[in-house]
Structure formats: C-alpha cells, structure tokens
Amino acid sequence: TPLSLIRNFSIIAHIDHGKSTLADRLIQACGALTQREMTNQVLDNMDLERERGITIKAQTVRLTYPAKDGKTYILNLMDTPGHVDFAYEVSRSLAACEGSLLVVDASQGVEAQTLANVYQAIDANHEIVPVLNKVDLPAADCERVKAQIEEVVGIDAEDAVEVSAKTGLNIEAVLEALVTRLPPPKGDAEAPLKALLVDSWYDPYLGVITLVRVKEGRLKKGMRIRMMSTGVVHNVDQVGVFAPRLTPMDELGPGEIGYINAAIKTVADCNVGDTLTDDRRPADMPLAGFKPSVPVVWCGLYPIVADDFEKLRDSLAKLRLNDASFHYEAETSAALGFGFRCGFLGLLHLEIIQERLSREFNLDLIATAPSVVYRLWRTNGAMEELHNPADMPDGSLIERIEEPWIKATIMVPDEYLGAVLTLCTERRGIQQDLTYVGNRAMAVYRLPLNEVVFDFYDRLKSVSRGYASFDYQMDTYEESELVRISILVNQEPVDALSFIAHRSAAETRGRAICAKLKELIPRQLFKIAIQASIGSRIIARETLGAMSKDVTAKCYGGDISRKRKLLDKQKEGKKRMRQFGKVEIPQSAFLAALKMD
Ligand code: GTP
Numbered sequence: 001t002p003l004s005l006i007r008n009f010s011i012i013a014h015i016d017h018g019k020s021t022l023a024d025r026l027i028q029a030c031g032a033l034t035q036r037e038m039t040n041q042v043l044d045n046m047d048l049e050r051e052r053g054i055t056i057k058a059q060t061v062r063l064t065y066p067a068k069d070g071k072t073y074i075l076n077l078m079d080t081p082g083h084v085d086f087a088y089e090v091s092r093s094l095a096a097c098e099g100s101l102l103v104v105d106a107s108q109g110v111e112a113q114t115l116a117n118v119y120q121a122i123d124a125n126h127e128i129v130p131v132l133n134k135v136d137l138p139a140a141d142c143e144r145v146k147a148q149i150e151e152v153v154g155i156d157a158e159d160a161v162e163v164s165a166k167t168g169l170n171i172e173a174v175l176e177a178l179v180t181r182l183p184p185p186k187g188d189a190e191a192p193l194k195a196l197l198v199d200s201w202y203d204p205y206l207g208v209i210t211l212v213r214v215k216e217g218r219l220k221k222g223m224r225i226r227m228m229s230t231g232v233v234h235n236v237d238q239v240g241v242f243a244p245r246l247t248p249m250d251e252l253g254p255g256e257i258g259y260i261n262a263a264i265k266t267v268a269d270c271n272v273g274d275t276l277t278d279d280r281r282p283a284d285m286p287l288a289g290f291k292p293s294v295p296v297v298w299c300g301l302y303p304i305v306a307d308d309f310e311k312l313r314d315s316l317a318k319l320r321l322n323d324a325s326f327h328y329e330a331e332t333s334a335a336l337g338f339g340f341r342c343g344f345l346g347l348l349h350l351e352i353i354q355e356r357l358s359r360e361f362n363l364d365l366i367a368t369a370p371s372v373v374y375r376l377w378r379t380n381g382a383m384e385e386l387h388n389p390a391d392m393p394d395g396s397l398i399e400r401i402e403e404p405w406i407k408a409t410i411m412v413p414d415e416y417l418g419a420v421l422t423l424c425t426e427r428r429g430i431q432q433d434l435t436y437v438g439n440r441a442m443a444v445y446r447l448p449l450n451e452v453v454f455d456f457y458d459r460l461k462s463v464s465r466g467y468a469s470f471d472y473q474m475d476t477y478e479e480s481e482l483v484r485i486s487i488l489v490n491q492e493p494v495d496a497l498s499f500i501a502h503r504s505a506a507e508t509r510g511r512a513i514c515a516k517l518k519e520l521i522p523r524q525l526f527k528i529a530i531q532a533s534i535g536s537r538i539i540a541r542e543t544l545g546a547m548s549k550d551v552t553a554k555c556y557g558g559d560i561s562r563k564r565k566l567l568d569k570q571k572e573g574k575k576r577m578r579q580f581g582k583v584e585i586p587q588s589a590f591l592a593a594l595k596m597d
Pocket residue numbers: 013014015016017018019020021022053054055080081082083133134135136137163164165166167
C-alpha cells in the first residue's frame with residue numbers, strides 16, 4: 001500500500017466518553033465485521049473489560065475505507081485506555097500513530113483525562129481531530145464544549161465532528177476527517193528495517209504475538225529479525241494484520257501496523273519499545289522507544305496453596321509480557337510463605353492484575369497492603385528505596401524518610417467543589433491553583449501519593465456523586481514523619497497487614513483497621529485480641545468474642561442436605577483462609593482491611 005493511502009490513528013478520551021463505542025462504529029462502517037460478528041464492543045475483548053466497561057489493553061484494528069475522493073484507504077485504529085492508571089498504554093499507542101481522534105462527551109465537556117491524554121498526543125506530535133460524541137443526549141451542548149476545548153486544551157475546535165456513536169449519526173464524517181485531516185505516515189521502503197515493538201502478548205495457540213509498527217524498510221515472512229536492545233535473533237514465521245482477527249500477509253511496509261509471530265519462547269526477549277531490524281542488513285540506530293514505566297504502588301501476592309507458587313511464577317511472566325508496566329520479583333513473608341512483590345501503576349491496575357490472575361490463570365491469591373515507594377536514609381548515610389513495610393528498619397537506624405508527592409488535577413462541578421477541597425485537605429493536600437472552566441472548577445493540588453493510593457479515587461467519586469475527574473503526575477520526594485503500624489492478631493504480628501502511614505494518621509487508621517478486622521475475621525472458639533502498634537506501643541485494640549462450636553446447630557430439624565451444604569460451604573471457606581498462630585484470617589480481609597470507608 002502506498003504511504004499516501006495509509007492513516008494511523010489513536011482514539012483518546014476521558015473514561016466513558018464513548019471511545020470504544022465509536023471504535024465499534026468505525027469498524028462496522030468499514031464492514032470489517034458482519035452484524036453477527038459485532039458482539040458488544042469488539043475491541044474490549046477481555047471479559048474483565050466487558051464487565052467493567054473499561055478498556056485496559058490498547059487494541060488495534062486495520063480497516064479499509066473507500067473515501068469520497070474515490071481512493072481506498074487503510075486506516076489503522078489503536079484504541080487506548082482512558083483510566084489514569086493506564087497512561088503508559090496510551091503513550092505506546094500514540095508512538096505508533098500520526099494522529100488522534102480526541103473524543104469529548106458533548107454533555108460532559110473536557111475532563112481531567114481528556115487533558116492528560118491530549119497533552120500526551122501533542123507531545124507525540126500528533127495531528128488532533130476533535131470529535132464531540134453523544135450529541136443525541138438532550139444535555140449535549142456542542143458550542144460550549146467547543147469553546148472549552150479551545151480554551152483549556154488550546155486546539156482549534158471549530159471543525160470538530162459532531163457525532164453520536166450510539167445512534168451512528170455522522171460516523172462517515174469521522175472517516176472523512178481521518179483521511180483528509182491526518183497526515184500519512186513517512187518512511188522509506190528500501191531502507192534497512194526499523195520496526196517499533198509496541199506490545200506483545202501470549203496466545204495459547206500461537207505463543208508470543210508481537211504488535212509492531214514498521215517505520216522503515218519491509219518486514220517479511222521468513223526474514224531473520226534482530227531485537228536491537230538485546231541482539232537476540234528470530235525467524236519470522238508469520239506476518240499479518242488485525243482485521244480485526246489475525247490475518248496473515250506476505251509483508252508489512254513502512255507506515256503499517258501489524259503483528260509477527262516468531263516462535264519467541266522466552267517472554268523476556270520481547271521488550272516493549274525495542275526496535276526490530278533485519279539481521280542481514282541491520283539499521284545503525286534504534287528508534288526512540290518509550291520512557292520506561294515506573295511502578296508507584298507495590299504489594300505482595302502470595303498463593304493460598306503453597307503448591308501454586310510455580311504456577312504463579314509462570315502466570316506473572318505471561319502477564320508481564322502482556323503488560324510492560326507491571327513489575328514483579330520473588331519475596332518471602334513470615335506469615336505467607338513464598339510469593340512475589342509486585343509493582344503497579346496504581347490501585348486499579350493492581351485490582352485488574354489480581355482479577356486476571358484469578359480468572360485467566362485460576363489462582364487463589366492473597367494480596368498484602370499496597371505501599372508506595374519511600375526513600376529511606378539510614379544514619380550511616382545510605383539511601384534505599386522502601387516499598388515493603390516489612391523491610392522498614394528499627395527507628396534508631398533511620399535518619400529520615402521521604403515520601404512521593406503528586407501533582408493532581410481535579411475537575412468538578414461547582415456544587416461539589418467544597419466537598420472535594422475538604423477531601424484534599426484531609427489527605428494533607430496543598431492547593432496550587434483553582435480556576436474555572438465554564439461552571440466547572442479545576443483545582444490543582446499537591447498531595448502525598450500515600451494518601452491517594454488506597455481509596456482517594458473512590459472517595460472523590462463518592463463526594464462528587466461521580467462528577468469529579470482526576471488525573472495526576474508524580475512530582476517530588478519530600479521528608480515526612482512516617483511510622484510503621486503493625487497489626488497483631490492474638491498477639492501474633494501479621495506481617496502482611498503492616499503498613500506505613502503519616503504519624504498524624506496512624507492512630508485513626510490503626511483503629512479503623514482493627515475495627516474492620518473485627519468484622520471480617522470469623523469468630524473463633526476462643527476470644528482474640530486485634531491490636532495495632534507502633535514499635536512496642538499499642539495504639540488501638542479490639543476484642544473478638546468467642547463463638548459456639550457447631551455451625552449447623554442453628555439448622556435444627558432434620559434437613560440433612562441443608563446441613564451438608566453448610567458444611568461444604570465452611571470447607572470451601574477454609575481453603576481461602578490463612579492460619580495465623582491459632583487464628584484463621586479470610587483472604588478477603590486483607591485488601592478489605594485497607595480499603596477504608
Ligand atoms: P473506556 O473504554 O472505559 O475508557 O470508556 P469508553 O470511552 O470506551 O466509553 P464507552 O464506549 O464504553 O462508552 C461509555 C458509555 O457511554 C456506554 O454506556 C455507552 O453506551 C455510552 N455512549 C457511547 N456513545 C454514546 C452516544 O453517542 N450517545 C449516548 N447517549 N451514549 C453513548
């Protein structure tokens with residue numbers, strides 16, 4: 001395909017503004033799938049994505065569009081996730097494209113991630129076509145939103161395409177805008193091969209599949225390719241495109257987006273952001289690649305059944321291949337045995353990985369309390385990064401601890417501003433700026449990340465009835481008065497539940513966790529104390545009373561099947577418990593205990 005007939009684009013938007021729905025419409029309009037094949041939201045093909053209605057992995061589709069100028073164009077669409085935790089996926093999709101559709105909900109207007117994503121697109125030198133979606137809604141106000149885009153985002157919105165992805169209104173105009181307003185890709189087909197490794201994942205039938213964007217040269221079936229960062233060489237077994245199903249081709253030329261399958265066995269060989277080149281005629285310089293992602297939240301993941309450890313190791317390796325922003329390393333815990341310390345981009349990312357491990361890999365896991373990365377300076381002058389509360393040394397060895405701060409942008413309708421400001425203040429936030437965009441306030445705050453990771457996003461949604469939007473960037477590290485709070489159940493410390501907090505919040509949080517655990521731990525045959533301590537000082541205590549022995553006692557009468565069911569249920573429950581000294585703690589208690597409400 002000549003370059004002039006190719007357009008590569010991403011769709012960027014705030015969460016729920018209709019990106020995936022629009023993508024489905026574009027696919028449909030180009031006839032890539034028959035009506036029957038169009039299940040709800042083709043691109044959100046992970047079960048988890050369908051259920052939660054959010055996009056996690058960026059997806060790719062190649063479309064064929066006969067335009068009004070009489071020529072037939074190849075349109076490569078890359079869907080991107082909107083949630084703040086998945087910004088890294090966004091940056092990768094953007095690097096593979098020349099332009100973006102900026103989707104804004106015409107009834108909502110510009111939100112925090114609209115801004116964050118559009119700035120990333122501008123950084124990637126994208127041509128941007130604004131699309132106002134949901135114009136079928138009575139609350140849609142295109143003129144206001146256009147003015148907002150111009151004022152806040154700073155791009156021309158006069159020619160924004162007004163659509164309804166739901167009814168299909170004006171979808172053709174979006175396709176025309178792609179063809180006429182986005183630039184074609186550039187690249188020399190005769191130059192040595194340079195292809196950007198955008199993503200890779202594990203397919204149970206084909207093995208490792210690698211998503212690539214060819215920048216220069218040709219990528220052919222049967223070719224020997226070299227990964228420029230590692231020097232590893234592979235034979236290309238298959239080259240193809242996503243149409244949207246995997247469709248083999250003979251070769252991919254410059255400007256094209258597709259996949260290769262190269263019998264790559266070791267997942268470690270596929271570094272996202274790497275450059276692929278021809279082994280016989282290599283390029284001299286690799287492409288710019290991506291900024292490496294830095295995990296900001298860590299927690300331990302442990303198999304409930306110790307025998308699952310190897311399976312967990314294997315599953316993590318496969319997930320990592322699919323998700324370059326996820327990190328892990330082996331660790332052991334006194335309470336939980338062998339497991340892994342895992343790093344995530346945020347709490348939603350953590351939850352998603354945990355759920356994928358449970359659903360796709362059938363693993364029962366315990367997650368320890370999430371922690372941010374602290375900088376700990378020892379009295380001997382050494383600095384270390386600390387993300388496991390269990391590793392915090394004795395207070396006498398610590399000179400100072402620094403914690404990460406973020407710069408957060410929150411957009412919220414005026415009537416909820418008060419509640420949002422109160423929340424930020426409660427979380428030690430410092431206001432940097434407060435401006436208005438129409439009747440929406442835009443507050444910029446500096447906040448300690450520690451105060452944000454656990455439940456800030458949930459709280460923000462609840463105090464604003466779902467209207468506030470939030471985005472953040474890492475800012476600086478600052479010295480802080482931080483302490484480790486240990487949780488003791490029946491006098492035994494549960495290392496997996498210890499956490500680090502600001503001294504001013506230690507007591508409240510310790511008390512809340514003890515109270516929560518009292519609810520979550522089933523009564524045992526004896527009385528147990530649940531305590532929180534800083535060093536040897538107890539700061540909170542709850543007592544859980546003893547229970548009577550026979551759970552079936554309350555089923556008097558002779559319904560034996562009901563009794564059996566109850567006993568089975570109890571057995572099932574046991575599997576999900578973890579023994580601490582004489583006390584069993586259910587798995588759900590671990591994450592729930594740290595999700596304060
Ligand atoms: P993420 O994938 O989670 O980032 O969200 P998204 O931006 O892809 O949003 P999605 O396409 O899932 O749409 C969000 C909601 O808006 C869904 O309930 C859609 O049915 C609805 N929606 C999308 N487009 C329109 C539209 O044009 N009109 C109306 N009324 N609703 C729409």
